Structure formats: C-alpha cells, structure tokens
Amino acid sequence: MKEALNGISTQTLKPKEVIIINDCSDISYTPVLDAIEKLNARHIILEKRSGANRARNVGIQESFGEVVAFLDDDDIWLPNYLSEISSQYRDGADAVVTGFRQLGNESIVVVNQDTEVTKSSLLRGNTYCGMSGFSCKKEIIEELLFDEQLPNGQDWDMFVRLLLGNYNFRNISKELFLYRFQNADGIGAKLRTLKPKDIVHRLASANKHREFLGDFWYKKRVCDQILFSLKHKKNRLSWIVLAVRLTGIKATANFFFNMVKRKLLNKPMSI
Known part of the structure; x- marks a missing residue:
C-alpha cells in the first residue's frame, strides 16, 4: 500500500480527496499511517469484511468529487495519471480507462488502441485494464454501483453496463499506471x-x-x-x-x- 500512496502523492495534478476503504484487512496499516496523514486521506474501516465490490461502493458513496478514480492498494499510478484522465473529462468523457505497465517488469506494456471502449473489445473480455485504470463521473457510477453479487469480473461487468448505457466511455492508449500481475496471494x-x-x-x-x-x-x-x-x-x-x-x-x-x-x-x- 505504501507504494500506492506514494504514487498518489507524486501526481502532477493533486486529487481533491483521497478515501481509503479498509475491508477489515489482516495486514496492519500502522506502517503507512504517516503516508495516509500526509495525503490528508480519510481512512474508513468497514464493520465486517464485505468484498471488493462493497468496499468500492462505500468509497463512491462517501466521495464528494465530480469524478471517482479507483486504485487497488497493490498498484501504482504514474505521475501523470490524474492529469491525463482529467483532460478527458474536461473534453466531455463520462468514464475513462487507460493502459498500463506490468509492475516489476515494466518492459511489458498492455495498451488497447481504441479511443473509445467498444463492444468488439469487450466481447473478448476485459482487454483494457483493471480497476486501477478506471474512473467515472460520480453521478453515473453512483447510479450504477458495482454488482456486489459478483465474486469476480466486476470491472468487465461495469464496462459492459457503461457501454450498454451509451455513455461517453473513453480509452487512453497510454500506459498510465503500474499493475501488479499475479502476486502470490492474488x-x-x-x-x-x-x-x-x-x-x-x-x-x-x-x-x-x-x-x-x-x-x-x-x-x-x-x-x-x-x-x-x-x-x-x-x-x-x-x-x-x-x-x-x-x-x-x-x-x-x-x-x-x-x-x-x-x-x-x-x-x-x-x-
């Protein structure tokens, strides 16, 4: 998590708020309390372990900004992540996904060349990115929310629902974050x-x-x-x-x- 928090602190465009949802983690947050305080982040601990979808929905409902950007605690935003997606929202986007590099093996780059999220790409699965490269306008994501009944595939499910809703769903064909692939307990x-x-x-x-x-x-x-x-x-x-x-x-x-x-x-x- 410390690397993820450091990635937020080095953004060229600073976030208006940072909300950390602790889904009753078995890992102590003590080593990162200073980093959390430095970001002036809100640390919300759920009453019971509820899963990633519920944790994200709580974060959505607790946020007050116009755009909600998600970051898993084992991934890292590159310094220009927020500035790049912000320009898309100023240009009329409703939701945005981006490409990424593989953390620990940065020569591996995964970038979909679509400028907008397409049905042809989603038919093949999630060919864009995981949640750390996804953001959406709060008013939209608050209406849709993540399906808490799904044990997996919540990113793909959300992408499909945004596409079917005819939202302005864009893809940035650049690697803007580091994704931790296949970690030992993943x-x-x-x-x-x-x-x-x-x-x-x-x-x-x-x-x-x-x-x-x-x-x-x-x-x-x-x-x-x-x-x-x-x-x-x-x-x-x-x-x-x-x-x-x-x-x-x-x-x-x-x-x-x-x-x-x-x-x-x-x-x-x-x-």
Missing part, C-alpha cells in the same frame, strides 16, 4: 487451488451478460475461465470434462488451439 493463484465444482459461481458475470456476448463469445469466455492456468491445476481431466459439458467440444478445442498458437508465437494471453 486471484490467479487462488484459482489454481479451486475444485471444478467451485468454479461455477465465478461464471456469474458471463451468465449475467450472456445476451450481450452471444453464443460464441459466451462459450469462449466460460471455457477460458474454466481452463485458466490449467497446467497448474490438479485433476486436469475433470476440468476439461467440465469445459466440454458447459461449453461444448468446439469451444474447448478452440481453447487448446489458441493455447498452442500462443505458445508457438510466444504470445501471452491478453487480459
């Missing part, structure tokens, strides 16, 4: 320990937007989520059987075809 690591029966609830965002996705992209998204990080999982055959049962042989075969293609081209999976 989502990716946790998914590797799941049993096949436990993955079903994690398909909620795809099921929610099945009509938006259409048959092909729905099956691809579900198959990708089931077989994600397959080489690290136990009982691989049971995962493959589940993919075939829920998405069919064609979608499952396409997953493995694309996996071999990426390996031959030495190309990583897109986000």
Whole structure:
C-alpha cells in the first residue's frame, strides 16, 4: 500500500480527496499511517469484511468529487495519471480507462488502441485494464454501483453496463499506471487451488451478460475461465470434462488451439 500512496502523492495534478476503504484487512496499516496523514486521506474501516465490490461502493458513496478514480492498494499510478484522465473529462468523457505497465517488469506494456471502449473489445473480455485504470463521473457510477453479487469480473461487468448505457466511455492508449500481475496471494493463484465444482459461481458475470456476448463469445469466455492456468491445476481431466459439458467440444478445442498458437508465437494471453 505504501507504494500506492506514494504514487498518489507524486501526481502532477493533486486529487481533491483521497478515501481509503479498509475491508477489515489482516495486514496492519500502522506502517503507512504517516503516508495516509500526509495525503490528508480519510481512512474508513468497514464493520465486517464485505468484498471488493462493497468496499468500492462505500468509497463512491462517501466521495464528494465530480469524478471517482479507483486504485487497488497493490498498484501504482504514474505521475501523470490524474492529469491525463482529467483532460478527458474536461473534453466531455463520462468514464475513462487507460493502459498500463506490468509492475516489476515494466518492459511489458498492455495498451488497447481504441479511443473509445467498444463492444468488439469487450466481447473478448476485459482487454483494457483493471480497476486501477478506471474512473467515472460520480453521478453515473453512483447510479450504477458495482454488482456486489459478483465474486469476480466486476470491472468487465461495469464496462459492459457503461457501454450498454451509451455513455461517453473513453480509452487512453497510454500506459498510465503500474499493475501488479499475479502476486502470490492474488486471484490467479487462488484459482489454481479451486475444485471444478467451485468454479461455477465465478461464471456469474458471463451468465449475467450472456445476451450481450452471444453464443460464441459466451462459450469462449466460460471455457477460458474454466481452463485458466490449467497446467497448474490438479485433476486436469475433470476440468476439461467440465469445459466440454458447459461449453461444448468446439469451444474447448478452440481453447487448446489458441493455447498452442500462443505458445508457438510466444504470445501471452491478453487480459
């Protein structure tokens, strides 16, 4: 968290307010209390652990600025992040996403070249960024809020809802923050320990937007989520059987075809 707070303090355009939502963290905040005080940040501790979506919604409701920008505590905004997104809002944007660099391996850059968030990009998943590169006008995000029933995919779900609402949703094709990819206790690591029966609830965002996705992209998204990080999982055959049962042989075969293609081209999976 200290790196994230330092990233805020070095912004060329200073934020009007900083709100930290502590979702009953097991990690002590004592080492960063000075940094929190330096930013004059509000530190709100939730009464019980409620999950990322609830924490973000509390932050939205507690904020008073015209634009709400989100930052996960393990990511870092680059110094020009706020100034870059601010110019988009002055130009009429309702919401903004940006590209990023991989923290610890900054030569890896993930940037979508769209100038506006498009359906074609969202059909392929979240090909833009995670929450640390997302911001939105308060009056809009306060109306939509994050779906607290979703265990994952809340960023993609929000992006789809903004697109379907015909908001002016822009993408800045620049790397403006550092994203911590696959940290040891992150989502990716946790998914590797799941049993096949436990993955079903994690398909909620795809099921929610099945009509938006259409048959092909729905099956691809579900198959990708089931077989994600397959080489690290136990009982691989049971995962493959589940993919075939829920998405069919064609979608499952396409997953493995694309996996071999990426390996031959030495190309990583897109986000």
